[in-house]
Amino acid sequence: MAILRLSRLITQSKTVPRPDVPVSLTKRTATTTPTGAILPEPEKTPFGIFGIVCAVVPGLLIGAAISKNIANFLEENELFVPSDDDDDDD
Numbered sequence: 033m034a035i036l037r038l039s040r041l042i043t044q045s046k047t048v049p050r051p052d053v054p055v056s057l058t059k060r061t062a063t064t065t066p067t068g069a070i071l072p073e074p075e076k077t078p079f080g081i082f083g084i085v086c087a088v089v090p091g092l093l094i095g096a097a098i099s100k101n102i103a104n105f106l107e108e109n110e111l112f113v114p115s116d117d118d119d120d121d122d
Contacts, residue, residue, distance in 0.1 A: 064070055079086075106112040 062071065103112075
């Protein structure tokens, strides 16, 4: 019984809502009501395949642009110049 009371005290610790922060941005630390009922699961915002595409495509484009600029810089400053001997397949 003491463990149950201790677990209720731990799960009922709530943050004090600030008036300048919207309710949707506050962190919910309580998992049960004062009577012991389990609170419902929070709402989830699904992004699906659209969200994945919106995250991956810009990352690939930015990474390709950066690597292209670095390769041009290395070649202009002759820090890395492919030799003609490497292309011979004889």
